[in-house]
Amino acid sequence: MELQQVSRSNGTPSNGSSSSVNLAPLLTGQFSNSRSDQKKAKALSDAIDRSLRADRERQLREGGIKLLILGPSETGKTTVLKQLKLLYGRKGLDVERQTYRRVVHLNVMKAMQALVEGMEQANIQLGNPQNAVHVETVRRLETTLKRYSITTVGVPNPAIPRKITDAKAETDMFADMVPAIKSLWADPGIQKTFDTCTQISIQDSAKYFLDAVDRVADPEYVPTDDDILQARVRTLAVSEHIFDIDGVAYRIYDVGGQKSLRKYWVPYFDDVDAIIFMSAISAYDQGCEDNPNLNRLQDCLLLFNEISNHKLFLHTSMIVFLNKIDIFQRKLLSGSMVNRYFPDYNGPNDYFSTTVFFQYRFLEQCKDLQKQVYTHFTHATDTKQMKVIVVAVNVIIQRLNLRNSGLL
Numbered sequence: 001m002e003l004q005q006v007s008r009s010n011g012t013p014s015n016g017s018s019s020s021v022n023l024a025p026l027l028t029g030q031f032s033n034s035r036s037d038q039k040k041a042k043a044l045s046d047a048i049d050r051s052l053r054a055d056r057e058r059q060l061r062e063g064g065i066k067l068l069i070l071g072p073s074e075t076g077k078t079t080v081l082k083q084l085k086l087l088y089g090r091k092g093l094d095v096e097r098q099t100y101r102r103v104v105h106l107n108v109m110k111a112m113q114a115l116v117e118g119m120e121q122a123n124i125q126l127g128n129p130q131n132a133v134h135v136e137t138v139r140r141l142e143t144t145l146k147r148y149s150i151t152t153v154g155v156p157n158p159a160i161p162r163k164i165t166d167a168k169a170e171t172d173m174f175a176d177m178v179p180a181i182k183s184l185w186a187d188p189g190i191q192k193t194f195d196t197c198t199q200i201s202i203q204d205s206a207k208y209f210l211d212a213v214d215r216v217a218d219p220e221y222v223p224t225d226d227d228i229l230q231a232r233v234r235t236l237a238v239s240e241h242i243f244d245i246d247g248v249a250y251r252i253y254d255v256g257g258q259k260s261l262r263k264y265w266v267p268y269f270d271d272v273d274a275i276i277f278m279s280a281i282s283a284y285d286q287g288c289e290d291n292p293n294l295n296r297l298q299d300c301l302l303l304f305n306e307i308s309n310h311k312l313f314l315h316t317s318m319i320v321f322l323n324k325i326d327i328f329q330r331k332l333l334s335g336s337m338v339n340r341y342f343p344d345y346n347g348p349n350d351y352f353s354t355t356v357f358f359q360y361r362f363l364e365q366c367k368d369l370q371k372q373v374y375t376h377f378t379h380a381t382d383t384k385q386m387k388v389i390v391v392a393v394n395v396i397i398q399r400l401n402l403r404n405s406g407l408l
């Protein structure tokens, strides 16, 4: 059960509930059966519930297992957190559902913008020359997207004009773009770009949303759980979340993985019980966003080297998620060769051999041979698979915690 999100700045519960409630009227039977007294009794009973919950939350915050989700950008850290909210959160993803409507629209527009740019860079021609007018429309998106950008879910960007924050204006603006986006997505030139230009910087959920443009453009559209899992917003600030996973209390921290944000991780490194380190195994053929000459998965291995050998994590349980196995599998099936990007790999280009190779590459980063590093191959947008993984991880962490405290 997710109990709440806590603001790190003051460490107080965001609902601000207090644990001191005057129980006297209930205990002394001061309430009669009148309607106003029933109301008062109900209010008091609600206050007691809130108070008990606040006490439990405080206990969890003080005593729960501290778990950091670390890893480079776009590896699926926030997606894992969303799954935890779905599986163990009191309200699932309902609290953020409406906010994601705008995120989805933004994702669709950015995806088409990346495809148009990629098509031009690769010198691929439009299949239907009449779509040239739509290419112009998408090119002009740059200005719109700047005004429209979202920094963190739920936090309005002060740079966004009021007009755009209005839900109807936003839907209308997106609806204006839909004919251009649909025509281009159906164009053979754009499809060829999508299929062949693996180097263009396009989000993994591009096809999922571009195939669903009509649905997400509907004025009554409400994002589904799957839409929210597929939607992409960069994390900028570290956030703390409290969960009760099968009776075990956790304080879980989600961080921003971009290189410029990694310095903000350090204040959270004290007394960490467990780390889930996220890697996107599917990124073996991609360059880093800020340095296209550095392989993304190599960069991830370097980061894991730093984290797994960090002196503050001597007694911290390390669990590596080799994530995005669905995309990895698709790339292998399309004929992409792992040893083109990792020349030291000489084995067969099948799923089993290549995943074992990458698993070993992660394990060998940790120099402390006594330290057990656990690995899981994950598909973070698949709720069924994540449920199984979370249960397994919970068992590992409990066992290691008992061992570290000398109880096992």
Ligand SMILES: Nc1nc2c(ncn2[C@@H]2O[C@H](COP(=O)(O)OP(=O)(O)OP(=O)(O)O)[C@@H](O)[C@H]2O)c(=O)[nH]1
Binding pocket: 071, 072, 073, 074, 075, 076, 077, 078, 079, 080, 203, 204, 205, 229, 230, 231, 232, 233, 234, 235, 236, 255, 256, 257, 258, 278, 323, 324, 325, 326, 327, 378, 379, 380, 381, 382
């Ligand atoms: N197909 C597929 N997509 C995934 C998987 N895991 C995550 N994604 C998608 O990858 C994108 C990035 O995921 P995030 O969870 O936002 O990545 P992050 O690590 O939190 O990134 P930062 O916040 O920038 O550090 C989202 O669109 C997710 O839906 C996966 O296993 N398979």
Ligand SMILES: [Mg+2]
Binding pocket: 077, 078, 079, 233, 234, 235, 255, 256, 257
């Ligand atoms: Mg994130």
